[in-house]
Amino acid sequence: MQDRPKLTTIGFDADDTLWQNEQFFRMTEKRFAGLLSDHGEPEHISARLLEAERRNLGVYGFGIKGFTLSMIETAIEITEGRVPAPVIAEILAAGREMLSHPIEPLPHARETVERLAGAYRLVLITKGDLFDQERKLAQSGLGDLFDAVEIVSDKSAATYTRIFGRHGDGPEKSMMVGNSLKSDVVPAIEAGSWGIHVPHELTWVLEHVEPPSAAPRFRQIADLGELPALVESITTPG
Template sequence: MSVPHLTTIGFDADDTLWQNEQFFRMTEQRFVAMLAEHGEASQVSANLLEAAKRNLGMYGFGIKSFMLSMIETAIEVTDGRVPASTIAEILAAGRDMLSHPIEPLPHAHETVERLAGAYRLVLITKGDLLDQERKLAQSGMGDLFDAVEIVSDKSAATYARIFSRHGDGPQTSMMVGNSLKSDVVPAIEAGGWGIHVPHELTWAVEHAEAPDAAPRFRRIADLGELPTLVEAIARTG
């Protein structure tokens, strides 16, 4: 019996299945306004980005890491004189992000529902454990996935391990996501398919060149196009 061309599909969560980056942008604007008397908006944003980059290795991805980076930036741009009231406001902004209702992206639920059962579906996402579990539960898609992997980073080794654990290995697997750097390129490097679903907002840290020459790279306009693409790949390999 021949090995199927495609058995397992991995989905990114944030900005692939539901909105995420827009809430970070809104909170950043709120943060910049708090510190308006201490620096230009562009400079405060630049300082925040640098702090977030520095802190990824220690705090990881997610809202809590972002909150700590905002506090660090506030201390920096005020030369250590940031008032307690501003720290309290930053914490309140973070809590607002952590309690914001989920906003599924177009075609997300119906596409996942359509593919469930025919393929092993794995949610593979970075971020804070509790927050990602909350969002998945609120999305109504939790029961459609065969497995959920919340990871600290996404690399070729990450995908090789996950697709071997939950599928038949990366060669018969596909990763679907909005980030070329995290979802697409490393999945292809692991030997799988990488399907790019662009989102209008992408964090600067997630930017990467599209692997246009890679045979297993595809780009679709939205998740509504995914079932047809999956059928074609499963049929032809």
């Protein structure tokens, strides 16, 4: 029986994998819809906002700042250019509140990262605004447990090939853990890594894809507390 490649490196997503994130976007979106309630139903306003976000991803990237700009753009469009200045001020205030919101670690995040640190090279791989992601990592208290941190504009197979080549022994000896099938799991598997899906109750609609159920290196766990046992089952010869 051929020996399986030794797992040496584990990548972790940050938002909605290690700490809460999407819930603050949903709360702000609800607040935004309330500001524009005279111009449409909440579902209509949210749909227009999603259209703006989709258009703007290639310009602003992922994160709160791009989301805030998309809200302003949507407000201008929905009101046909007549959005009052106080509404724009409220949108900007909502964005600033998101950028200063305290970090809420998800269950088992700290204990799992602490348990795996030292035995494996741990790499935090997250996309979004540089300053905001650095802030959240610092406030989480988890930063010292990672051997490397990569804040990227997007996640693709090429991204994981580059990162796991730089900080590990290549994709085949690496694993990516995250809540997004589209960003964390599918491209990591395409690069040759293990892809471990940790579902979150709230996942942005633009991150939805079908799970790669037939892929030999795909696994799904209920929460991060199950990860150490899964890692052991993968690394221990059967």
